[in-house]
Amino acid sequence: MRFGFDEDRLLLQNSLRNFLASECPTERVRALWDTTTGRSPELWKSLAELGVTGLLAPEAHEGMGMDETFLVLLQEEAGRAALVEPLVATSVAVPLLVELGARALCERWLKPIAVGEAIVAVGHPVNAFVSDAHVASLLLLAHEDEIHALAPAEVALVRQPVNDPGRRVFSVRWTPTVATRIAHGPQARELLAAALDRGALACAAQLLGVSERLLDLAVAYAQQRVQFGQPIGAFQAVKHHLANVKVALEYARPVVYRAAHSVARRAATRAIDVSHAKVAAGEAAALAAKTALQVHGAIGYTWEQDLHVWMRRAWSLELAWGSGRFHRERVADCILAPGARIGPGTTFEGGE
Amino acid sequence: MDLRYTPEQQAFRAQARAWLEANVPKQPLASFDTREGFEAHRAWEAKLMAGGWAVVSWPVEYGGRGANLLEWLIFEEEYYRAGAPRRVNQNGIFLLGPTLMEFGTPEQKARYLPKMASSEEVWAQGWSEPNAGSDMAAIQASALRDGDCYVLRGQKTWASRGAFAHWLFGLFRSDPASERHRGLTFVLVPLDAPGVTVRPIAQLDGETGFAEVFLDDVRVPVANRLGAEGQGWSVAMATAGFERGLMLRSPARFQATAKRLVDLYRANAASCEPVLRDQTVRCWMNAEAYALDTYRTVSRLLAGGKIGAEASLNKIFWSELDLRMHETALRILGERAELLPEAPAAHGVGDWLDGHLFALSGPIYAGTNEIQRNVIAERILGLPKGA
Numbered sequence: 148m149r150f151g152f153d154e155d156r157l158l159l160q161n162s163l164r165n166f167l168a169s170e171c172p173t174e175r176v177r178a179l180w181d182t183t184t185g186r187s188p189e190l191w192k193s194l195a196e197l198g199v200t201g202l203l204a205p206e207a208h209e210g211m212g213m214d215e216t217f218l219v220l221l222q223e224e225a226g227r228a229a230l231v232e233p234l235v236a237t238s239v240a241v242p243l244l245v246e247l248g249a250r251a252l253c254e255r256w257l258k259p260i261a262v263g264e265a266i267v268a269v270g271h272p273v274n275a276f277v278s279d280a281h282v283a284s285l286l287l288l289a290h291e292d293e294i295h296a297l298a299p300a301e302v303a304l305v306r307q308p309v310n311d312p313g314r315r316v317f318s319v320r321w322t323p324t325v326a327t328r329i330a331h332g333p334q335a336r337e338l339l340a341a342a343l344d345r346g347a348l349a350c351a352a353q354l355l356g357v358s359e360r361l362l363d364l365a366v367a368y369a370q371q372r373v374q375f376g377q378p379i380g381a382f383q384a385v386k387h388h389l390a391n392v393k394v395a396l397e398y399a400r401p402v403v404y405r406a407a408h409s410v411a412r413r414a415a416t417r418a419i420d421v422s423h424a425k426v427a428a429g430e431a432a433a434l435a436a437k438t439a440l441q442v443h444g445a446i447g448y449t450w451e452q453d454l455h456v457w458m459r460r461a462w463s464l465e466l467a468w469g470s471g472r473f474h475r476e477r478v479a480d481c482i483l484a485p486g487a488r489i490g491p492g493t494t495f496e497g498g499e
Numbered sequence: 500m501d502l503r504y505t506p507e508q509q510a511f512r513a514q515a516r517a518w519l520e521a522n523v524p525k526q527p528l529a530s531f532d533t534r535e536g537f538e539a540h541r542a543w544e545a546k547l548m549a550g551g552w553a554v555v556s557w558p559v560e561y562g563g564r565g566a567n568l569l570e571w572l573i574f575e576e577e578y579y580r581a582g583a584p585r586r587v588n589q590n591g592i593f594l595l596g597p598t599l600m601e602f603g604t605p606e607q608k609a610r611y612l613p614k615m616a617s618s619e620e621v622w623a624q625g626w627s628e629p630n631a632g633s634d635m636a637a638i639q640a641s642a643l644r645d646g647d648c649y650v651l652r653g654q655k656t657w658a659s660r661g662a663f664a665h666w667l668f669g670l671f672r673s674d675p676a677s678e679r680h681r682g683l684t685f686v687l688v689p690l691d692a693p694g695v696t697v698r699p700i701a702q703l704d705g706e707t708g709f710a711e712v713f714l715d716d717v718r719v720p721v722a723n724r725l726g727a728e729g730q731g732w733s734v735a736m737a738t739a740g741f742e743r744g745l746m747l748r749s750p751a752r753f754q755a756t757a758k759r760l761v762d763l764y765r766a767n768a769a770s771c772e773p774v775l776r777d778q779t780v781r782c783w784m785n786a787e788a789y790a791l792d793t794y795r796t797v798s799r800l801l802a803g804g805k806i807g808a809e810a811s812l813n814k815i816f817w818s819e820l821d822l823r824m825h826e827t828a829l830r831i832l833g834e835r836a837e838l839l840p841e842a843p844a845a846h847g848v849g850d851w852l853d854g855h856l857f858a859l860s861g862p863i864y865a866g867t868n869e870i871q872r873n874v875i876a877e878r879i880l881g882l883p884k885g886a
Contacts, residue, residue: 148508148569149501150794151802216500366880381883383869386876390815393875397812401791402784408500423784479780482761483768489783490758491751492512492576494790495502 148495150401152220159198160220166197167228173453176229180312186282191232192263199234201261203241208257210241215345219352219407226356226464229456231313233266233279235349235467239342240267240287243294246338247330252296256285273343273469276316280304287329288321294335295327311459344417346468347425348410351403354428357460358396358435364454365389365439368447385442392435399427409497416497419481422474429471432461504573511566512573518550519581531587532706537621537663540587544618554592554616557600561608562616568745568797575749582755590660591615591622593746595668602685602726602734611687623661625669625688625712626735628654633870635670636679636732640714642671642686649673649686649724651694651717659864661710662699665690670731683731687723688714704856745797745806747865748817750790756824756854757786760831763849767831778827785820789813808878811871818861818868825855 152160170193179185194200202218204210211217218238225234241260244253259265268283280286281304286297303320330338366389369380379385406424409417436458440447447454465471482489488496504512528543529536547553548562556571557563566574586592596615599608614620631637640653655661655669667688674682690697694717699707726734764771764779792813800806828851829836836852838845862868876882 148504148794148798149801150791150798152500362880366882369882378883380876381885383873383885386880386882386885387869387872389880389882390872390875393880394812394815397809398785398788398792398816401795402788404500404795405502405791408502423787426784427788475777475780478784479776482780482783483765483776485765487761489754489761491580491754492573494754494787494794495504 150405152216152404156217156220159217160224163197163199163221163224164227166193167224167230171228171230173229173456176231176313176456177453179231184282185313185315186232186279190230191266194232194234195261195263200237200263201241201257203238203245204257204261205245208253209261210257211261214411215348215407216404216411219348219404222349222352223356223359226353226358226460227360229313229357229360229460231311231460233268233282235346235353236267236269236278238349239269239271239345240285242345243269243287243338243342246341247294247334249329252329259284269342269346270319271339271342271346271468273346273473274467276307277319278314278316278467280317280319281306281315286319286321288319288323289335289339290323292332292335292339293323293328294330294338295321295323296329297321297327301327309463311463313456313459314463340418343468344410344421347421347474348403348406350464350468351399351406351421351424351428354432354461354464355396355400355403357457357464358392358399358428358432361432361435361439361454361457361461362389362392362396364457365392365435365442368443379442388438388442392431392438395427395431395434399424399431402427414497419478420497422469422477425469425474426471426478429465429474433465436461508570508573511570512577515552515574515577516581518552519577519583522546522550523581523583527582528584530706531585531660532662532702532708534663537587540584541618541621543584544586544588548617553618554596557596557612557616561612568800569794572749572751572793572797576751576754579749579751579755587660588615588618588621589747590624590664590668591618591620591666594624595622597746598734598737599725601737606722607725620665621660621663623658623664623667623690623710623712625655625658625661625667627657629656632657633867635735636683638670638672638683640669640671641675642673642684642719643675644673644721644728645718647721648718649684649721651686651688651714651719653714655712655714657700657709657864658712659709661690661697661712662707667712668725670735673728673731677729680732682729683735684728685725685731685734686719687725688717688719692717692719694718702856703859704853745793745800745810745813748813750786750793750817753786753789753817753820753824756821757783759849760824760828763828763831763851766847770833771831775827775831778823779831782820782824782827785816785823789817789820792816808874811866811874811879814865815862815868815871815875818858821861822855822858825851825858829855 198211199221201210202213206212265284266282267285268277268280270277270288272289288295304317307316309316369385370378372379403424406420409420443454446452528539531537531540554563555566555574559565642649642651667690670683671686673684694715696713698711700709702708760779760782832848835848838848877884
């Protein structure tokens with residue numbers, strides 16, 4: 148029993164943090180808002196070189212052959228940097244292709260994803276829209292209990308402008324055929340369930356990073372903004388707001404890390420663990436966003452100030468891959484069921 | 500990350516479970532804040548001691564098992580799973596005990612620890628005074644050196660377990676010219692010493708869970724001093740660290756409450772307002788989050804880390820969780836929530852009413868949650884000290 152990350156994982160996390168701090172500063176995030184695609188092929192390529200896009204792909208396909216206990220820390224960094232490149236969909240699509248076991252598809256796509264030459268978009272029933280469909284070379288789309296693989300030429304996209312200017316989401320019109328179908332029946336249902344867990348986990352992990360960044364920004368502002376002759380952070384009203392965010396964040400963190408472990412080990416409890424993580428991280432981020440704005444006051448309410456970059460990430464990630472309500476219901480259905488194994492000593496019973 | 504128990508840990512759990520299943524009283528004991536209940540709880544502690552389960556995390560030479568923190572967590576899970584009685588000597592075993600092991604002389608350890616382990620001697624806390632509550636450094640009660648003795652004078656209040664306890668530990672000002680955190684000394688006081696007057700205070704629930712302690716020229720041997728003279732604050736902070744940190748409230752306690760809450764919701768689901776389903780589930784999630792965080796902290800401590808100001812995060816989280824669980828339970832019970840256990844219609848109301856009153860004290864004792872928020876802001880987030 149050891150609840151914590153080893154040196155390898157922390158080093159990898161640190162290297163991505165440093166990379167994003169220098170290569171993906173807020174100015175770059177904001178500059179991408181106004182471009183046609185909103186995406187940076189150069190940034191994506193660099194992330195691939197760091198091993199991020201192919202993290203979950205087998206080494207035979209130029210991947211890193213790692214699991215979600217690595218990825219969770221990288222997603223956290225993506226959140227901290229407000230990175231909008233399609234890492235969530237990638238962390239869903241790669242294992243889906245691997246677990247599908249269709250050799251031709253793996254041969255065709257895993258390496259291009261790992262080296263940063265291809266982007267995959269995922270259309271999952273839990274999401275109303277498909278993120279980053281406009282830059283995808285492959286679209287994995289669900290239709291009832293089937294999964295289909297489509298080329299960009301086979302779909303029609305309608306952009307749905309959303310609150311977060313970094314996000315690009317689309318309604319996708321397409322026609323399922325036998326030729327596009329890659330999975331159906333129980334196998335497809337299982338893959339879609341795993342996809343949901345991975346997508347929600349990725350969002351939860353990013354939300355941790357978003358929350359921490361929001362807290363850091365608010366603390367920094369409270370330390371330097373002087374009113375009544377002292378930094379506003381000296382006032383208890385401000386301190387207590389920020390302490391509440393810290394509490395919410397630090398009690399979401401182990402829940403997310405545990406969910407990553409459960410997904411990586413295919414624990415029996417992974418669905419409930421992921422849902423708990425998504426709820427906890429979503430609520431921590433919502434509190435962090437609201438509090439950071441309040442601590443900043445009017446300056447935080449401007450477009451110019453960077454605060455809203457993370458506020459909007461918090462709001463959009465909270466909705467993606469199942470809202471708080473969706474995931475709370477998933478937890479409720481499980482723990483309120485007759486004979487549910489809960490109580491002292493059951494926390495790690497799901498095992499692996 | 501490895502979230503499996505070792506075969507040894509599983510065997511330890513099985514051993515604890517078997518002993519507890521065979522020995523936990525079938526009927527709940529009377530509250531330990533009544534004379535009768537106090538003695539019943541001491542008898543239970545003696546039984547725990549005889550079975551080798553009173554102080555699992557202590558070294559073997561003082562009656563413990565030398566269990567590490569993970570095994571301690573496992574034991575706590577089994578303890579609460581079995582519905583075993585509350586620990587009447589919590590102040591001694593989990594707060595003073597570890598402090599004695601860190602700061603005590605060999606003579607002090609031999610003198611106090613075995614009787615603490617068996618609850619032959621039950622301990623009360625003596626921190627607060629009428630003018631020193633949240634501002635603990637304002638302590639005025641004095642311990643002035645006179646030959647081989649300290650002469651104690653002043654008043655302690657809100658001394659938990661003070662009504663029936665045998666000993667009290669606390670901070671006294673040994674240097675009359677000193678101010679604030681300096682010049683304080685940590686002293687162990689026998690409550691039967693001449694000049695000690697204990698006046699029990701009826702709490703919100705009507706029971707005498709705490710007391711005022713008047714010290715009127717009480718002579719205590721210098722050997723009763725824990726740590727160096729004038730260093731009492733740092734000794735006390737070590738105790739407070741244990742208290743707010745891990746030892747005061749293990750996650751199993753709240754997981755047990757969360758399970759009872761889920762059971763209560765399920766039994767009353769048809770008559771509940773819909774929001775209570777959600778609140779019940781949130782309570783369960785937070786109890787699990789507290790458990791996960793504790794395993795994470797324990798893993799860090801076993802790898803050589805220390806627990807510092809982050810103990811304040813724990814204290815806020817569990818105390819607010821406990822209160823929320825009891826509030827939710829009372830809302831589920833609706834009109835029946837006000838019934839005392841002896842009411843003819845009280846079937847199925849459990850002890851939520853009493854539990855709620857106790858939960859209300861959580862955000863107050865062991866340092867109010869406002870003080871904890873200050874600690875988080877200043878010592879973790881790095882915000883400036885208040886004016």
